[in-house]
Amino acid sequence: MLRGGGRGAAAVLRRAAAGGRAASGGHGQQPDPEQGHGQGSARPQPLEPSLLSFLVCPLSKRPLRYEEATNELINEELGIAYPIIDGIPNMIPEAARMIRKKPPAEDSKQA
Amino acid sequence: MAAAALCPCQAVLARRGGALRALCGSVRGLAAGTQTHFGFQSVTEEERREKINQVFESVAKKYDVMNDSMTLGIHRVWKDILVHKMNPCPGTLLLDVAGGTGDIAFRFINYIRSARERQLQRKLRQHQNLSWQEISESYQEEQFKPLGDSQVVVCDINKEMLKVGKQKAQYLGYSEGLSWVLGNAEELPFDDDKFDVYTIAFGIRNVTRMDLALQEAYRVLKPGGRFLCLEFSHVSNPIISRLYDLYSFQVIPVLGEVIAGDWKSYQYLVESIRRFPPQEELKAMIEDAGFFKVDYQNLNSGIVAIHSGFKL
Numbered sequence: 230m231l232r233g234g235g236r237g238a239a240a241v242l243r244r245a246a247a248g249g250r251a252a253s254g255g256h257g258q259q260p261d262p263e264q265g266h267g268q269g270s271a272r273p274q275p276l277e278p279s280l281l282s283f284l285v286c287p288l289s290k291r292p293l294r295y296e297e298a299t300n301e302l303i304n305e306e307l308g309i310a311y312p313i314i315d316g317i318p319n320m321i322p323e324a325a326r327m328i329r330k331k332p333p334a335e336d337s338k339q340a
Numbered sequence: 341m342a343a344a345a346l347c348p349c350q351a352v353l354a355r356r357g358g359a360l361r362a363l364c365g366s367v368r369g370l371a372a373g374t375q376t377h378f379g380f381q382s383v384t385e386e387e388r389r390e391k392i393n394q395v396f397e398s399v400a401k402k403y404d405v406m407n408d409s410m411t412l413g414i415h416r417v418w419k420d421i422l423v424h425k426m427n428p429c430p431g432t433l434l435l436d437v438a439g440g441t442g443d444i445a446f447r448f449i450n451y452i453r454s455a456r457e458r459q460l461q462r463k464l465r466q467h468q469n470l471s472w473q474e475i476s477e478s479y480q481e482e483q484f485k486p487l488g489d490s491q492v493v494v495c496d497i498n499k500e501m502l503k504v505g506k507q508k509a510q511y512l513g514y515s516e517g518l519s520w521v522l523g524n525a526e527e528l529p530f531d532d533d534k535f536d537v538y539t540i541a542f543g544i545r546n547v548t549r550m551d552l553a554l555q556e557a558y559r560v561l562k563p564g565g566r567f568l569c570l571e572f573s574h575v576s577n578p579i580i581s582r583l584y585d586l587y588s589f590q591v592i593p594v595l596g597e598v599i600a601g602d603w604k605s606y607q608y609l610v611e612s613i614r615r616f617p618p619q620e621e622l623k624a625m626i627e628d629a630g631f632f633k634v635d636y637q638n639l640n641s642g643i644v645a646i647h648s649g650f651k652l
Binding site for chain 2: 277279280283284285286287288290292314315316317318319320321322324
């Protein structure tokens with residue numbers, strides 16, 4: 230079931246990647262949530278792949294890209310990243326951090 | 341509204357610092373200064389959001405227990421009625437907003453599971469005389485799909501409530517077809533025309549800009565989608581109204597103090613119920629958002645009402 234989920238996840242992430250940024254080849258962008266499941270407690274909980282097909286940025290309503298390294302959902306256009314905490318994406322704009330120029334100046338979370 | 345948000349977005353992001361927060365403030369339309377109510381107090385919108393946030397952070401762990409004691413368990417019946425009214429079939433996509441502890445989501449999943457079982461039983465009964473070819477094909481079919489592609493997304497603005505909900509889900513064994521998102525009902529992080537049903541149970545009362553929430557509900561629903569709102573409402577019968585007032589103001593805050601150690605939050609609760617628009621007014625607001633065939637059903641003489649509308 231995990232493998233099936235991984236295949237589905239890769240497909241969804243590829244679609245999200247194609248939507249989120251200029252086409253630079255979906256193949257390079259295949260973060261593997263399977264690894265996240267396997268290593269469990271060591272890494273932060275990954276996002277459920279089915280959820281990614283629904284989520285968009287609350288501000289611009291554009292698709293998001295899942296960044297496995299920082300476990301965030303990134304809106305390339307606006308240059309903001311929404312954190313995922315305990316597998317729950319935090320889609321409150323105030324909680325998002327800007328990624329354009331430098332590392333997060335303030336990482337305040339409201340909710 | 342999305343287009344308008346994008347332009348100030350890009351302009352503001354050219355500067356540094358708390359640009360994002362300023363943007364959000366401006367997107368909410370100069371909300372900080374506008375006066376609104378928090379129970380019987382008068383506060384600014386910003387203050388209201390913060391206060392409500394604190395209320396739910398503090399009650400999150402005892403939320404279910406308090407619901408049971410305050411309503412003497414009747415809230416379960418109300419929520420059951422809501423899901424029965426929804427009558428979802430397998431394959432339905434539900435968005436449960438302000439769904440914190442997951443009550444509606446779990447009921448939805450249960451309903452779908454039994455509907456799915458009946459569906460499969462009917463299918464089996466019809467297929468009693470299969471050829472060997474058909475039988476071998478059925479073995480090669482995909483896995484069994486107990487939920488039949490149905491999904492529920494629980495969206496809440498409060499992290500504590502979602503945490504409690506997620507733990508409950510784990511404890512009760514709900515995992516498939518269930519997702520949790522931290523989001524604002526006034527600014528949903530979902531694309532247009534996505535969901536079959538949108539529910540908000542005992543949550544819309546706590547939304548500061550109800551009109552925005554209703555517009556967002558309209559946006560994310562598919563054409564043909566249904567909006568369902570379960571909320572405390574107004575009792576017209578004078579006798580019941582008196583008894584209800586007595587119970588609300590004398591008993592509930594005391595229960596709040598005894599069980600949850602939090603008088604003020606439950607005082608807020610009963611006050612907010614009194615401040616909430618009555619059935620007809622809420623119906624008009626829902627119609628304003630673009631919904632059709634808006635109607636409401638009173639439960640318990642109007643103590644609670646279910647409003648329903650369709651996006652056509």
